[in-house]
Amino acid sequence: MIEFKNITKVFHTKSKDTKALDDVSLHVKKGTIFGVIGYSGAGKSTLIRMANLLEKPTKGQVLFNGNELTKMSRGNLNIARQKMGMIFQSFNLLKTGTVYENIAIPLKLTGVPKKEIKERVNKYLEIVGLLDKANAYPAQLSGGQKQRVAIARALAHEPEVLLCDEATSALDPDTTEAILALLSKINRELGITILLITHEMNVVQSICDEVAVMENGRIIEQGRVIDLFSQPKTGTAKRFVQSLFNDTIPEELEKILKKSGQIVTLSFIGNASGKPALAMVTKKFDVYPSILSGNITQLKDEPYGRLVVHLEGSSSEVEKAVEDLTALGVIVERYKDGGDSHVG
Incomplete structure (x- = not known):
């Protein structure tokens, strides 16, 4: 589904060059929930932004459904991106728009017919449990409800993949648990592949099938979640397990x-x-x-x-x-x- 092949990313500044990713290879299989965990500065956010080419690699290849994104024209890349929804830690909702409008406006901008927009907005608001909040504004919502709106907005484009960038980091434990249950339901019932990054081991524990551990821009360990828990090989992986x-x-x-x-x-x-x-x-x-x-x-x-x-x-x-x-x-x-x- 998503494949990173020998990805290196170097950020250039006047004072120095910073290598954010160093020869990273990763394969996210269709229908799975794949977690990438690491401490701050490990390179997680750069990696997930590489999945839809919000960040372009300095070296290496990014493939989606077997097609190399780095070789696509701008038009074809935009089409591919519509198949990849993205959820952020900060929700990124329009403060002046209602819940309905926050989901509908991006669909309108991509040319979805008005009737279909209404059907999709209602469908995905129902899936995330917020159909009764369609006319509310973000300021009237809790943090968990705001993240549910963001999830509905991402789903409304009917993607094949959800990219979750620390989607639960700003939430309290109970709300985090509810959002993780929702993501698991989306994966199970809609068949959507999920790639998520996190620094919280409980996120990996709860919903992931596979996991990669990052440190200093490299993947130092990866495999099934159960293997990471039972036989962690690196000091970083052991510390994450020990945290639970x-x-x-x-x-x-x-x-x-x-x-x-x-x-x-x-x-x-x-x-x-x-x-x-x-x-x-x-x-x-x-x-x-x-x-x-x-x-x-x-x-x-x-x-x-x-x-x-x-x-x-x-x-x-x-x-x-x-x-x-x-x-x-x-x-x-x-x-x-x-x-x-x-x-x-």
């Missing part, structure tokens, strides 16, 4: 517990989260588990559980228990200062 699981234990306690066994992090994915794995290995081997911290969260399609456990026992018995836990579908990693490394 506050399972760091005091250093002094860690030193004491390691004298009588091993501290491990257990990740339970999908069906494995429903098995009494710890109870099973306790009966089978001479180990005594103590749960130091634990949490379970719902990813888009399956639950993910995480426990930090002290396995008391001899090295040989602990290793046997680890092997058995792994065979039961549990991902076992050695706990190390809030991070993890594989064991077994």
Whole structure:
């Protein structure tokens, strides 16, 4: 659907050149919700603006449905852009226009017939749950309602892709949850592909199928969301996951517990989260588990559980228990200062 091939973007100023993107390659598959996460300055916003060529790459290719945008004429590029709706953090609504007008005016500018404009505006206001607010002005709306208007405006062009630029960053947690549920519904029921950027791990957790982690203009890790949660490979990815699981234990306690066994992090994915794995290995081997911290969260399609456990026992018995836990579908990693490394 959307493909970035070896994208580099350099911003030139009188004082210096800044490389915002450095050889970035990414493929967003049709029908998926793809998240790009990173801290401020990672290059996320530049990347998403590259998807519809609001920013042009210094090097590399941007493809949409197999067609290279960077080689299109201005007319063909504008046609392609109409298939890509965009949602911004700041809503970008006309203060002097009603909700209806905020959605209708962009359609009018692209030549959509008046009758069809009315049908589309009402259709998408109903989808976002704001049909009764058609005659209200932005000043009369909450932040969440304003973002719903922005989503309806983007949908009214009947795009194949929604580009979401930190679409929930200005919202409170409850409103964020509602907007994410709406985006998930749009993806599921309308079949619209979504590419979103965020610095919030809960956004990725809630609705994304795949994710890429950015740092200093490069993609340092990418894959399925469940893989990022259960086996993050980079320090940045681990910090993002850790932001949802506050399972760091005091250093002094860690030193004491390691004298009588091993501290491990257990990740339970999908069906494995429903098995009494710890109870099973306790009966089978001479180990005594103590749960130091634990949490379970719902990813888009399956639950993910995480426990930090002290396995008391001899090295040989602990290793046997680890092997058995792994065979039961549990991902076992050695706990190390809030991070993890594989064991077994």
